[in-house]
Amino acid sequence: MEPEIKIRGYHTDLYQHVNNARYLEFLEEARWQLVDDYLDMDFFVNKGYFFFVVNVNISYKGQARANDVVTIKTGLKKMGTKSAVFRQCVFNRTTNTLCADADITFVIAGIDGKAMKLEGELKELLEKIPQADTIQWGMDN
Amino acid sequence: MEPEIKIRGYHTDLYQHVNNARYLEFLEEARWQLVDDYLDMDFFVNKGYFFFVVNVNISYKGQARANDVVTIKTGLKKMGTKSAVFRQCVFNRTTNTLCADADITFVIAGIDGKAMKLEGELKELLEKIPQADTIQWGMDN
Amino acid sequence: MEPEIKIRGYHTDLYQHVNNARYLEFLEEARWQLVDDYLDMDFFVNKGYFFFVVNVNISYKGQARANDVVTIKTGLKKMGTKSAVFRQCVFNRTTNTLCADADITFVIAGIDGKAMKLEGELKELLEKIPQADTIQWGMDN
Amino acid sequence: MEPEIKIRGYHTDLYQHVNNARYLEFLEEARWQLVDDYLDMDFFVNKGYFFFVVNVNISYKGQARANDVVTIKTGLKKMGTKSAVFRQCVFNRTTNTLCADADITFVIAGIDGKAMKLEGELKELLEKIPQADTIQWGMDN
Numbered sequence: 001m002e003p004e005i006k007i008r009g010y011h012t013d014l015y016q017h018v019n020n021a022r023y024l025e026f027l028e029e030a031r032w033q034l035v036d037d038y039l040d041m042d043f044f045v046n047k048g049y050f051f052f053v054v055n056v057n058i059s060y061k062g063q064a065r066a067n068d069v070v071t072i073k074t075g076l077k078k079m080g081t082k083s084a085v086f087r088q089c090v091f092n093r094t095t096n097t098l099c100a101d102a103d104i105t106f107v108i109a110g111i112d113g114k115a116m117k118l119e120g121e122l123k124e125l126l127e128k129i130p131q132a133d134t135i136q137w138g139m140d141n
Numbered sequence: 142m143e144p145e146i147k148i149r150g151y152h153t154d155l156y157q158h159v160n161n162a163r164y165l166e167f168l169e170e171a172r173w174q175l176v177d178d179y180l181d182m183d184f185f186v187n188k189g190y191f192f193f194v195v196n197v198n199i200s201y202k203g204q205a206r207a208n209d210v211v212t213i214k215t216g217l218k219k220m221g222t223k224s225a226v227f228r229q230c231v232f233n234r235t236t237n238t239l240c241a242d243a244d245i246t247f248v249i250a251g252i253d254g255k256a257m258k259l260e261g262e263l264k265e266l267l268e269k270i271p272q273a274d275t276i277q278w279g280m281d282n
Numbered sequence: 283m284e285p286e287i288k289i290r291g292y293h294t295d296l297y298q299h300v301n302n303a304r305y306l307e308f309l310e311e312a313r314w315q316l317v318d319d320y321l322d323m324d325f326f327v328n329k330g331y332f333f334f335v336v337n338v339n340i341s342y343k344g345q346a347r348a349n350d351v352v353t354i355k356t357g358l359k360k361m362g363t364k365s366a367v368f369r370q371c372v373f374n375r376t377t378n379t380l381c382a383d384a385d386i387t388f389v390i391a392g393i394d395g396k397a398m399k400l401e402g403e404l405k406e407l408l409e410k411i412p413q414a415d416t417i418q419w420g421m422d423n
Numbered sequence: 424m425e426p427e428i429k430i431r432g433y434h435t436d437l438y439q440h441v442n443n444a445r446y447l448e449f450l451e452e453a454r455w456q457l458v459d460d461y462l463d464m465d466f467f468v469n470k471g472y473f474f475f476v477v478n479v480n481i482s483y484k485g486q487a488r489a490n491d492v493v494t495i496k497t498g499l500k501k502m503g504t505k506s507a508v509f510r511q512c513v514f515n516r517t518t519n520t521l522c523a524d525a526d527i528t529f530v531i532a533g534i535d536g537k538a539m540k541l542e543g544e545l546k547e548l549l550e551k552i553p554q555a556d557t558i559q560w561g562m563d564n
Contacts (some may be wrong), residue, residue, distance in 0.1 A: 009155035010162060010307050014207050019151050020476050021447035025292050028444065031292045041349070053443050057480045062348045065156050067323070149455045151448050161335050162310065165303035171492050173431045182490070194302050198339040208464070292442050296489050298437050303433060364430035 001037060003030050007068045017063040017069075018070075023100050024056065027088050030072035033103070035085075038049070038128045043121075048111040054083060055137040058102035068094040075132030079123070082115045083107045091139050142173050142178060145234075148209045151170030158204040163169045164232045164241050165197065168229050171213035172245070175227075184262075189252040195224060199243035201265075209235040220264070228273040232280050233255045239280070286314050286375075289350045291327035293377060299345040300352075305382050306338065309370050312354035313386070316368075318393060320410045325403075330393040334336070350376040357414030361405070364397045365389045369414040373421050424460060426453050427516075429546050430491045440486040441493075446477065450511050453495035454527070457509075460470040461551045466544075471534040477506060481525035491517040498555030502546070505538045506530045514562050521562070 005011075005026060013019035018026075031051075035041055044050075064070050070090050077087040083105050090099040107115035108122060118126060146152075147166060154160035159167075161240040173190075176182055185191075205211050211231050224246050231240040248256035249263060259267060287293075287308060295301035300308075313333075317323055326332075346352050352372050359369040368386040373379070389397035390404060400408060427436075428449060436442035441449075458464055467473075475558075487493050493513050500510040506528050513522040529536035530543060541549060 006314075006318075008311060010310050011161050012155045013474075014153045014157060015473060020479060021151060021444045021451065024444035024447060026204035028292050029290060032288075036288075050438060052438075053483055055480070055482045056443060057478070059478045060476055101238070137254060147455075147459075149452060151451050158334060161338060162306035165306060169303065169433050170431060173429075177429075186339075190296060193297075194342055196339070196341045197302060198337070201335055220287045262423045292444060294437045296435045296439060298439070301433050342430060406505035 001033060002071050002073055003033050004069060004071045005029070007064050007066050007070065009066055011064075012066055014016075017065050018099070020058075020060060023058065023060070023090060026070065026072055026090055026125075027056075027058075027074075027102055027104065030088060031076045031086060034074050034129060038130070039125055043125065044108075049105050049116070049122075050109045052109050052115075053104055053106050053107040056102060058100055060100050062092055062095070062097035064090075064092045064095075064099050064115045068090060068092050070099060071139065074128055075134040075135040076126060076129040077103060079126060080087055082117055084118060084126060087135075089137055094137075142174060143212050144174050145210060145212045145269050146170070146183055148205050148207050148211065150207055152205075156184055158206050159240070161199075161201060164231060164243075166199070167211065167213055167231055168197075168199075168215075168243055168245065171215045171229060172227060175185060175215050175266065175270060179271070180266055184266065185249075190257070190263075191250045192247050193250050193256075194245055194247050196246040197243060201241050203233055203236070203238035203240045205231075205233045205236075205240050211240060214276060214278065215271075216276040217267060217270040218244065218273040220259055220267060223258055225259060228276075230278055234280075237280055259277055283315060284353050284355055286351060286353045287311070287316050289346050289348050289352065291348055292391045293346075295346055300381070300397060302340075305340065305342070305359075305372060305384075306352055308352065308372055309340075309356075309384055309386065312356045312370060313368060316356050320412070321407055325407065326390075331398070331404075332391045333388050334391050334397075335388050337387040338384060340382055342382050343376070344374055344379035345372045346372075346377075346381050350374050352381060354355050355417060355419065356412075357417040358408060358411040359385065359414040361400055363409060364399055366400060366408060369417075371423055372417055375421075378421055390391060424456060425494050425496055426456050427492060428452070429472055430487050430489050430493065432489055433484045434487075435489055440488050441479075441522070443483060446481065446483070446525075449493065449495055449513055450481075450497075450527065451477075453497045453511060456510060457552060462548055463552070467531075467549065469526045472539070472545075473532045474529050475532050475538075476527055476529050478528040479525060482524055483523050485515055485518070485520035487513070487515045487518075487522050491515050492541040493522060496558060496560065497553075498558040499549060499552040500521060500526065502541055502549060506542055507541060507549060510558075512560055516562075519562055539543050
């Protein structure tokens with residue numbers, strides 16, 4: 001399910017638009033939602049596995065102001081040996097503009113805190129996530 | 142040491158002043174500073190003790206905007222059998238006004254998560270904290 | 283509509299529960315929802331009226347951790363000459379406990395920034411908000 | 424002046440380290456500090472100019488936990504026709520490790536909200552900021 005967030009006064013800053021740090025919370029919200037929807041959280045918790053973000057590359061392309069409604073789309077863009085990349089977009093549904101797009105690179109760390117190889121069970125789980133190239137990134141849906 | 146915070150864009154909200162939730166972070170900052178200054182943090186960590194806030198009663202009396210400098214004063218107002226109360230004030234040094242005053246009621250929980258009696262060693266430690274009635278709450282210092 | 287928030291990693295702090303400052307964002311969220319549901323926001327915007335919180339008295343009674351779902355109830359508790367009080371409760375629906383209850387005192391300021399008398403049109407609008415004593419504050423609904 | 428921040432409970436999240444969104448506030452703090460130190464803020468305010476971040480590319484390389492002290496270094500990495508790039512690093516002084524490095528691309532918008540050419544007065548002002556290649560990025564200073 002694509003998260004939908006109505007922008008409130010506390011989301012905005014001096015410039016009366018959503019602050020750039022707050023967007024990272026919106027993106028984190030959408031990634032947790034994805035975990036809820038497609039992954040087996042118990043599997044991760046029982047194994048003591050953690051998701052660690054290692055890079056965020058976010059472009060701010062439009063604004064969101066109080067009372068605007070934004071939605072966040074997320075897809076898996078790439079899976080490497082030890083890291084993978086989510087593609088995420090924040091759309092302003094009120095003004096019909098793209099607010100931000102981002103690539104989020106993450107690893108899955110085991111109980112020793114080290115990045116694990118994305119193979120076997122782990123790889124199969126991640127493959128359940130909608131692939132970025134199958135997603136309609138436009139705003140018409 | 143009294144924390145001094147210069148207000149930045151990200152601290153402010155729709156109304157272009159510091160948001161009411163952010164003030165609670167400022168107050169928490171000042172309480173950690175107090176722990177650094179007057180208490181033996183190792184004692185608490187080694188025993189597995191935690192500070193839990195059980196009530197916040199905060200009055201917002203003035204505003205703080207970007208570029209204003211605020212300072213926070215903290216004193217121990219009251220010690221009960223199982224809970225104690227900090228008095229905290231946030232002053233706007235740029236406009237020379239009181240932004241907020243607050244009573245923060247807290248307990249100290251042991252490893253079982255339950256509030257402990259504030260007696261013996263614990264009481265002695267808390268008594269090291271400056272008492273609210275010995276503090277100059279005015280803005281002239 | 284009562285806001286429902288699923289607690290995520292970014293909502294929690296050192297103690298792995300929702301931080302006391304974050305609760306104030308949850309309460310603000312619920313108040314904006316109330317404005318959406320019962321008041322005529324355009325009326326306020328057109329007149330240049332603002333809601334200012336002047337006091338928050340919040341008791342933290344239980345915890346909310348990652349993956350828990352909380353809901354927030356809000357009602358108008360009291361209306362004075364120039365200020366009014368919201369009653370708000372945050373319930374943890376996962377653990378079936380009360381997390382926090384709060385009284386939020388606010389004023390409505392006009393374009394000169396001064397609190398206005400809650401009479402006439404303003405009073406009628408505020409009376410549209412569900413009164414606290416008509417709300418079922420228990421968790422069974 | 425290089426900002427120094429002591430990590431407190433409210434800065435950390437589920438994983439008991441500083442949350443990735445919070446790092447963006449630390450970086451914003453350091454950029455405002457830079458404006459205070461090297462630029463003529465009044466010039467920007469009087470002209471109605473705003474700094475807008477258009478891209479953040481941040482790599483998380485180490486962790487910062489409660490009681491750790493971090494410092495943030497900032498330098499101007501590149502100036503283009505209409506946008507410029509800050510280089511920023513967050514160092515954990517307690518564990519002597521790099522927490523994060525980031526490139527922050529920004530524009531300066533005029534009162535019409537559009538990015539202005541970085542020429543004339545604007546360019547001269549930005550050139551007052553320490554250049555990234557003159558900064559000692561290591562942790563030994």
